[in-house]
Amino acid sequence: MTKLSEAQIGKHKVVSIEGGASVKDKLLCQGVLPGKEIAVITRKNKGPCVIEVGLTKIIIGGGMAEKIMVE
Amino acid sequence: MKKIAIIGNPNCGKTTIFNELTGARQIIGNWPGVTVERKEGFLNFENQKIQVIDLPGIYSLSAKSDDEKVSLDFILNGGTDLFLNVIDASNIQRNLYLTTQLIEMNIPMIIVMNRHDIAINHNLEINTEEFSKHLKIPVIAINSHDKEDVYKLKKLISEHTEKPDTAAVKIDYPDEIENIISELEKALECGLDRCFENKRWAAIKLLEKDFYALSRSGFDQKEYDHFQKNIFAIEKLHKETTDIIIADYRFGFIKGLYEHAVKRKSDKRQRTEIIDKAALSGIFGLPIFLFIMYLVFKFTIDIGSSLISFFDIISAAIITKPLEMLSAFFSFPDIVQTILVSGVGVGIQSVMTFVPIIFCMFLSLSILEDSGYMARAAFVMDKFMQKIGLPGKSFVPMIVGFSCSVPAVMASRTLESRKDRIVTIFLIPLMSCGARLPVYALFAAVFFPENAALAVFSLYAVGILFAVLTGFLFKKAVYKNEVSHFVMELPVYNFPRPKHIFIHTWNRLKVFMLSAGKVILIGSVILAVLNSAGHDFSFNKDRKGDSLLTYIGKKTSVVLKPMGITEENWPATVAVFTGIFSKEAVIGTLNSLYSQIDEAEETSSIPEMIKSAFASIPEYFSQQSDDESSALFAAKAKFSNGKLSVYSYLLFILIYFPCIATLGAIVGEIGWKGAALSVTYLTMLAWAVSSLFYQLTAGHDIVFITASASIILLIITAFIAAGKILSGEKTNADGKNKKLS
Ligand SMILES: Nc1nc2c(ncn2[C@@H]2O[C@H](COP(=O)(O)OP(=O)(O)O)[C@@H](O)[C@H]2O)c(=O)[nH]1
Ligand SMILES: [Mg+2]
Numbered sequence: 001m002t003k004l005s006e007a008q009i010g011k012h013k014v015v016s017i018e019g020g021a022s023v024k025d026k027l028l029c030q031g032v033l034p035g036k037e038i039a040v041i042t043r044k045n046k047g048p049c050v051i052e053v054g055l056t057k058i059i060i061g062g063g064m065a066e067k068i069m070v071e
Numbered sequence: 072m073k074k075i076a077i078i079g080n081p082n083c084g085k086t087t088i089f090n091e092l093t094g095a096r097q098i099i100g101n102w103p104g105v106t107v108e109r110k111e112g113f114l115n116f117e118n119q120k121i122q123v124i125d126l127p128g129i130y131s132l133s134a135k136s137d138d139e140k141v142s143l144d145f146i147l148n149g150g151t152d153l154f155l156n157v158i159d160a161s162n163i164q165r166n167l168y169l170t171t172q173l174i175e176m177n178i179p180m181i182i183v184m185n186r187h188d189i190a191i192n193h194n195l196e197i198n199t200e201e202f203s204k205h206l207k208i209p210v211i212a213i214n215s216h217d218k219e220d221v222y223k224l225k226k227l228i229s230e231h232t233e234k235p236d237t238a239a240v241k242i243d244y245p246d247e248i249e250n251i252i253s254e255l256e257k258a259l260e261c262g263l264d265r266c267f268e269n270k271r272w273a274a275i276k277l278l279e280k281d282f283y284a285l286s287r288s289g290f291d292q293k294e295y296d297h298f299q300k301n302i303f304a305i306e307k308l309h310k311e312t313t314d315i316i317i318a319d320y321r322f323g324f325i326k327g328l329y330e331h332a333v334k335r336k337s338d339k340r341q342r343t344e345i346i347d348k349a350a351l352s353g354i355f356g357l358p359i360f361l362f363i364m365y366l367v368f369k370f371t372i373d374i375g376s377s378l379i380s381f382f383d384i385i386s387a388a389i390i391t392k393p394l395e396m397l398s399a400f401f402s403f404p405d406i407v408q409t410i411l412v413s414g415v416g417v418g419i420q421s422v423m424t425f426v427p428i429i430f431c432m433f434l435s436l437s438i439l440e441d442s443g444y445m446a447r448a449a450f451v452m453d454k455f456m457q458k459i460g461l462p463g464k465s466f467v468p469m470i471v472g473f474s475c476s477v478p479a480v481m482a483s484r485t486l487e488s489r490k491d492r493i494v495t496i497f498l499i500p501l502m503s504c505g506a507r508l509p510v511y512a513l514f515a516a517v518f519f520p521e522n523a524a525l526a527v528f529s530l531y532a533v534g535i536l537f538a539v540l541t542g543f544l545f546k547k548a549v550y551k552n553e554v555s556h557f558v559m560e561l562p563v564y565n566f567p568r569p570k571h572i573f574i575h576t577w578n579r580l581k582v583f584m585l586s587a588g589k590v591i592l593i594g595s596v597i598l599a600v601l602n603s604a605g606h607d608f609s610f611n612k613d614r615k616g617d618s619l620l621t622y623i624g625k626k627t628s629v630v631l632k633p634m635g636i637t638e639e640n641w642p643a644t645v646a647v648f649t650g651i652f653s654k655e656a657v658i659g660t661l662n663s664l665y666s667q668i669d670e671a672e673e674t675s676s677i678p679e680m681i682k683s684a685f686a687s688i689p690e691y692f693s694q695q696s697d698d699e700s701s702a703l704f705a706a707k708a709k710f711s712n713g714k715l716s717v718y719s720y721l722l723f724i725l726i727y728f729p730c731i732a733t734l735g736a737i738v739g740e741i742g743w744k745g746a747a748l749s750v751t752y753l754t755m756l757a758w759a760v761s762s763l764f765y766q767l768t769a770g771h772d773i774v775f776i777t778a779s780a781s782i783i784l785l786i787i788t789a790f791i792a793a794g795k796i797l798s799g800e801k802t803n804a805d806g807k808n809k810k811l812s
Contacts, residue, residue, distance in 0.1 A: 019556075021135070021280070022135050022556070023556050024314070024315075025131065025133050025135050025314075026130075026135075026556060026558045027558060028131070028314070028315070028318045029130035029131035029133075029165075029168050029169070029318075030130065030165065030558055030560070031164065031165050031168070031322060032558075033315055033318055033319055033322070034311065034315060035319070041351075042351045042352070044353065044453075044454050045454075047453065047454040047457070048450055048453040048454060048457075048463065050351060050450065050561055053165075054162075054164050054165065055161075055162055055164070055193075056162050056165055056560060056561075057560070057561035058558055058559060058560050058561060059446060059449065059450045059453075059557070059558065059559045059560075059561055060557075060558055061453050061457070061462055061463070061556060061557035061558065061559075062453055062454055062457045063457060063556055063557075064556045064557065064558060067556075
């Protein structure tokens with residue numbers, strides 16, 4: 001299990017989302033919830049990344065990526 | 072009149088549809104109490120006139136952001152005959168999340184699957200009838216750039232506003248949750264006079280822990296406490312919080328529906344993928360971004376600036392000149408003439424000179440936004456901006472600030488959180504705008520002839536340095552615990568559409584002319600009056616030299632003393648005042664005060680002026696005027712201690728009070744209070760920094776050094792205090808929420 005901000009390029013599964021209600025909420029409505037399959041497309045060193053959820057690509061800012069645990 | 076509202080995710084084409092339905096005649100305003108834009112217009116269709124409202128783009132209805140709150144309140148307030156839920160057909164699943172929430176609110180609605188052309192391109196086959204059958208509401212798939220499709224949509228709307236359908240489908244949750252919901256519904260029944268009758272919805276909101284929605288539906292603390300135990304039990308059983316369980320089941324519902332109604336042959340989203348390989352890459356991402364920003368600049372400066380004289384002379388010809396002739400004809404008293412001509416006339420004229428630059432800037436930004444590139448830029452700059460606590464997106468307004476602070480301040484609207492908007496707006500004036508460049512350049516040419524470029528460059532660098540420091544101060548002292556979280560969809564690249572770009576740009580321009588224009592006009596009237604009143608308060612519209620303004624300048628020149636400005640150099644102080652009007656006026660003021668050359672009276676007639684307006688455009692490209700610098704040489708002797716004093720004066724000009732136009736824009740975005748804080752901060756900082764610079768290098772006066780150092784300390788303390796107050800408010804609010812949870 002690692003933080004999304006440190007995850008390898010490729011497929012992962014979301015384990016949990018740390019952080020407050022507003023963080024959780026922003027991710028929920030993008031379809032990023034625990035148990036979901038996601039794919040990391042690009043990632044800057046320890047920072048923001050682009051992930052693919054279903055058919056959409058979304059940008060996750062650096063601060064946010066640290067709050068998402070994946071495996 | 073019937074009223075309809077457009078609701079949907081950001082970027083699904085709401086505004087495009089809104090524009091198609093209503094045409095260019097729109098009323099732009101703000102929703103009460105927040106800086107969320109409100110757009111309203113009218114749809115005329117076969118003798119029917121329907122009011123249309125464009126709601127802000129949202130992903131869910133949870134009242135966590137201003138946008139969501141505005142939309143939720145709008146729905147709860149009622150009175151809307153029909154909602155158009157716009158869905159991006161190329162991304163149905165994510166968009167349907169909001170739809171599930173709308174369905175649970177039992178509101179009259181139609182689903183518009185927009186961007187159907189893109190979906191077809193992606194080889195998606197959407198069966199709208201299947202959707203319609205399941206949800207029991209009309210569902211239509213359109214390409215909003217297609218006239219026929221838009222006609223079909225208008226027809227559907229006009230048929231359904233009379234007798235609209237309400238979605239009649241229930242989203243099922245696991246048994247334990249359904250049990251609580253029905254218990255809650257019962258509890259609500261005996262709770263009587265609630266404002267919202269939809270009990271199932273209120274119960275679900277409670278499980279989602281959405282306290283704002285609950286307070287709106289009349290729920291209270293006691294009821295929540297009562298169910299706390301049951302909710303706990305469920306969360307333990309599912310090893311997950313109830314809000315996530317609910318979201319999960321909604322997505323489950325969506326998945327079932329989607330698999331039923333949408334077939335996907337094979338995917339081909341190649342174009343976007345190929346461009347993104349470069350645009351998002353670690354190596355090319357930044358150069359590409361900088362190159363695009365360079366193009367934006369080049370376009371704005373070359374095209375925009377070439378039209379400034381044109382707009383200036385034209386507006387002088389059709390507004391200032393007629394006002395002047397009018398007041399001469401009726402021989403109004405001098406004070407009225409001053410207010411009318413030098414105040415209102417010149418004020419409008421200066422608003423007009425901003426039009427070409429703002430138009431060009433917003434035109435380029437709209438193109439970037441419409442094409443989908445803006446989201447990439449946000450990604451590329453995110454890591455750097457995070458260091459000063461801002462999201463990547465706020466880099467764009469800052470860059471714009473190098474050309475003009477006014478559109479830059481307005482561009483901060485594209486940021487989602489209020490905190491990010493405020494910080495960005497505080498930093499923008501520190502980016503040296505285009506009007507400050509001539510001031511730097513002329514001073515440098517006269518005072519630092521051998522190192523002119525270096526001197527100018529260093530001023531730009533100092534501005535950026537203080538912007539970064541200010542950002543740090545905000546991050547470390549004020550918004551300690553508020554990290555900028557940003558999640559943003561990466562849209563597919565689109566070919567920008569001229570019509571919508573022009574409507575968008577025009578709307579922005581209108582907002583500028585109305586809100587910033589008001590402040591510019593007031594400021595211009597005040598300055599005009601000060602400029603033509605004598606210090607005995609007598610009026611003379613053609614007064615030169617001995618006005619109240621000069622008087623104030625002389626009297627206050629002591630304030631600039633720590634920068635090495637002596638009293639006999641009082642024009643430098645007057646220039647600081649006129650610089651508030653517009654930064655390049657600093658040069659003009661020094662020139663006319665030092666050379667004592669009265670500006671040649673403009674006696675040309677209106678047709679001649681119009682002719683010279685047109686002539687000014689080619690002139691801009693063919694010649695450079697440098698006649699202004701000559702008089703500055705006269706000033707040279709007056710800056711005691713030469714270079715150091717001049718440099719500290721330039722530091723002051725760089726940082727202090729932004730021009731009135733910028734002030735106007737700031738007021739429009741964050742209100743009078745925020746604007747007052749921002750200009751106070753900038754002016755204090757300017758004084759402290761430039762005094763400290765001069766005193767450390769040349770003056771060595773311990774009193775001034777102590778004074779400026781204490782001002783810097785005072786600023787830091789004020790930031791920390793603001794942080795304390797804000798976090799105090801926050802814990803209070805959290806406390807209230809805690810009590811509920
Ligand atoms: N291909 C295609 N693009 C569309 C359609 N409708 C809107 N767009 C584009 O989608 C983008 C977002 O549109 P906009 O109206 O600003 O979305 P809003 O954020 O929901 O108001 C713009 O680039 C539009 O040109 C459509 O039907 N087909
Ligand atoms: Mg829009």
